[in-house]
Amino acid sequence: MSLPRRSAWFFRGFRRHARRYVARNFHALRLDRDGPPVDPSGPLVVVVNHSSWWDPMTGLVLTGLFNPGRVHYALMSEFGLNQYRILERMGFFGVEPGTTRGGAAFLRKARAILARPESALWFTPQGRFADVRERPTRFQEGLGRLMRRSSGATVLPLALEYPFWNDRRPEALARFGAATVVEDGRSRSAEDWKRLVETAMEAAQDALAESSRSRDASRFETVVAGSAGVGGVYDWGRRLKAAARGEGFSREHKARA
Numbered sequence: 001m002s003l004p005r006r007s008a009w010f011f012r013g014f015r016r017h018a019r020r021y022v023a024r025n026f027h028a029l030r031l032d033r034d035g036p037p038v039d040p041s042g043p044l045v046v047v048v049n050h051s052s053w054w055d056p057m058t059g060l061v062l063t064g065l066f067n068p069g070r071v072h073y074a075l076m077s078e079f080g081l082n083q084y085r086i087l088e089r090m091g092f093f094g095v096e097p098g099t100t101r102g103g104a105a106f107l108r109k110a111r112a113i114l115a116r117p118e119s120a121l122w123f124t125p126q127g128r129f130a131d132v133r134e135r136p137t138r139f140q141e142g143l144g145r146l147m148r149r150s151s152g153a154t155v156l157p158l159a160l161e162y163p164f165w166n167d168r169r170p171e172a173l174a175r176f177g178a179a180t181v182v183e184d185g186r187s188r189s190a191e192d193w194k195r196l197v198e199t200a201m202e203a204a205q206d207a208l209a210e211s212s213r214s215r216d217a218s219r220f221e222t223v224v225a226g227s228a229g230v231g232g233v234y235d236w237g238r239r240l241k242a243a244a245r246g247e248g249f250s251r252e253h254k255a256r257a
Helices: 008-025 055-065 078-083 085-089 100-114 141-148 190-214 232-244
Strands: 028-032 044-048 071-077 092-095 119-123 153-161 171-176 180-182 220-225
Touching: 008 055, 008 220, 028 055, 028 190, 044 055, 044 141, 055 071, 055 153, 055 171, 055 220, 071 078, 071 100, 078 085, 078 092, 085 092, 092 100, 100 119, 100 141, 141 153, 141 190, 153 190, 171 190, 171 220, 180 190
Parallel strands: 028 171, 044 119, 044 153, 071 092, 071 119
Antiparallel strands: 028 220, 153 171, 153 180
């Protein structure tokens, strides 16, 4: 089966746009330093929890952390892709959710992608928006069926959440979880494979939540630095106040103990 169509130069250009867009709308995009290293060798499946409209945009920016030789593809519903057809030029492909025909199409396309060692397939196996605090973390059956039919692939969980800390804009926080290597998909049932990755995702979400609750930016690597402060008259007044005290001005809003 042929691979989804994809324009490498368009992908890179849109990723630059995504970085600027994230910078305008978030205080920062941060990666939890305690997470494992990313980008193992061979074909890769990146599974992402689905808490927000921002997930695809955040994931697109995070592809910049991978080896430049990686070729990224992403799954979304056919309905969603019909609203954003421009995404097809970046390797997004649509399937009909909740149907036998859609499940079969997903497996065919996903296996064609994973047949190439440089490929990375991204998708949200929860299949719906779900609060980051929802437990247990549960995925749809397609992930386990894909793993059952795979060999030599690695499945990497990516936990995302978007909390407010001290600034007017929220933080975009990310953490990669423990990888699951599928040496021989037939060695486990589809349900067992799915549960392994659900457990890894839940652990990554819990660890990210702990780091998020600390409100400590030093626990994170800043991937994209966004904007800080309120702007306008409020920041102008803060600037004058700092000058009167002989202090340097910072737009960051830091809570006092």
